[in-house]
Amino acid sequence: MPKRGKIALVVAGGQIGLKRDEETGRQPSVNGETMLSWLPESLTENVVLVDWSHQPSSHYSIRMTTDLIQILNKLVVDGIDGIVVSSGTDTLEEMAYLTDLLWAYPQPVIFTAATLPYDLAGTDAVINLTQALNAASSQKCWGLGVMICLQDQLFAAAEITEETNHRRNAFISPDRGPVGEIIGEDIHILRVYKRGKILEGNLVPARNVELIYANLGGGEILVKILSETTDKDLDGLVIAGFGDGAVPPSWIPFLRKIIRDDIPVVITSRCFMGRTRQFFAYEGSLNKLLELGAYDGGNLRPLQARLKLAAGLGAGLKGPDLQKYLYNG
Structure with a gap:
């Protein structure tokens, strides 16, 4: 020892x-x-x-x-x-x-x-x-x-x-x-970084959390494929949305199905130093995605949101507890 x-x-x-x-x-x-x-x-x-x-x-x-x-x-x-x-x-x-x-x-x-x-x-x-x-x-x-x-x-x-x-x-x-x-x-x-909530214990983060970036007129095929998986194959999904967190409207039917299948979807901004904002209400906007039941990733970078979602799911967090952990934790 x-x-x-x-x-x-x-x-x-x-x-x-x-x-x-x-x-x-x-x-x-x-x-x-x-x-x-x-x-x-x-x-x-x-x-x-x-x-x-x-x-x-x-x-x-x-x-x-x-x-x-x-x-x-x-x-x-x-x-x-x-x-x-x-x-x-x-x-x-x-x-x-x-x-x-x-x-x-x-x-x-x-x-x-x-x-x-x-x-x-x-x-x-x-x-x-x-x-x-x-x-x-x-x-x-x-x-x-x-x-x-x-x-x-x-x-x-x-x-x-x-x-x-x-x-x-x-x-x-x-x-x-x-x-x-x-x-x-x-x-x-030089300064002390204020850490968020620490998930203690020997938890095992979820393995199958995917990440997809919104892009000009693309991604629909990938989102469609993900919507056809089950919760046994897909633990969660993180989306790096345009600007405030928007996605192409063609994604919406597939995201709706994923969320209805009880697979958590987290929205982030793809901007290098961005964050989500509930500012617009058009189809595909963050407001509409949250109405579907998506989680707000706040200022998490997409790569961070994927790992934090995996950790949160491994700790058994869901609903408001998962949202609080992602946004404020």
């Missing part, structure tokens, strides 16, 4: 552990021991290694992320004081956000990643891993929930998004900025 004062490094794949193979290209073949060898012994002597997975993050699912969260829970129960998860950038914001929805402990969980593999010039792998371990070791990060450590900064899991895929400053918190920064080995907390 790990002793108090230990920090865990949980390896969850991603570009941070890629290595060049001349025949096959870059493959996730760097193990956790190798990653720790990049760092000074003074930093790693109190690190407990959990070499969990070396898959690309695009291979993960809600269920696999739930398995990861259960591992993190057990580490804290066994006495770990902070956790770093090294993962891929493709689903970093989703994995961190789902973890934050379910993380009830004060011990910090710090996700980190790299936009360049460790053996390329200009890589950010070593500095990001170093700073993440320093953050997880700091009492200043206790009680702040799940954070992401990248490029000398700490971001709240609920605020971060990937703006670009090819630069080292790929992640941002739109209109908010980081919650902390790292200068040398010093951690500076």
Whole structure:
């Protein structure tokens, strides 16, 4: 059993552990021991290694992320004081956000990643891993929930998004900025993000929650196919609507059927920094969708709404309780 004062490094794949193979290209073949060898012994002597997975993050699912969260829970129960998860950038914001929805402990969980593999010039792998371990070791990060450590900064899991895929400053918190920064080995907390309702217990989020974007004259075929599924195949649906949350009117008959089949439908805005608004009353508007029985996703980004709906359904929430959790939780 790990002793108090230990920090865990949980390896969850991603570009941070890629290595060049001349025949096959870059493959996730760097193990956790190798990653720790990049760092000074003074930093790693109190690190407990959990070499969990070396898959690309695009291979993960809600269920696999739930398995990861259960591992993190057990580490804290066994006495770990902070956790770093090294993962891929493709689903970093989703994995961190789902973890934050379910993380009830004060011990910090710090996700980190790299936009360049460790053996390329200009890589950010070593500095990001170093700073993440320093953050997880700091009492200043206790009680702040799940954070992401990248490029000398700490971001709240609920605020971060990937703006670009090819630069080292790929992640941002739109209109908010980081919650902390790292200068040398010093951690500076700039502000405290107010977390919403934490769903405690070993709940299993719903697996089959789909997401579809409203687009110019499109999507009808996809919505029709979804309307022909049953609640055994489809647990919920999130729609990234135009502007305030509108959809093409041709979608309405199919959405009506989905809702009547007791499958929750959540409406969000597809705008980068948008939110839903009950402003119009034409066919396909948010007002009409809510009249059908859809849920209002408020200022949740579509990817967040999908995960929050999955978590809420896993906790058995429905009706007004589910709406309150989605909108205010």
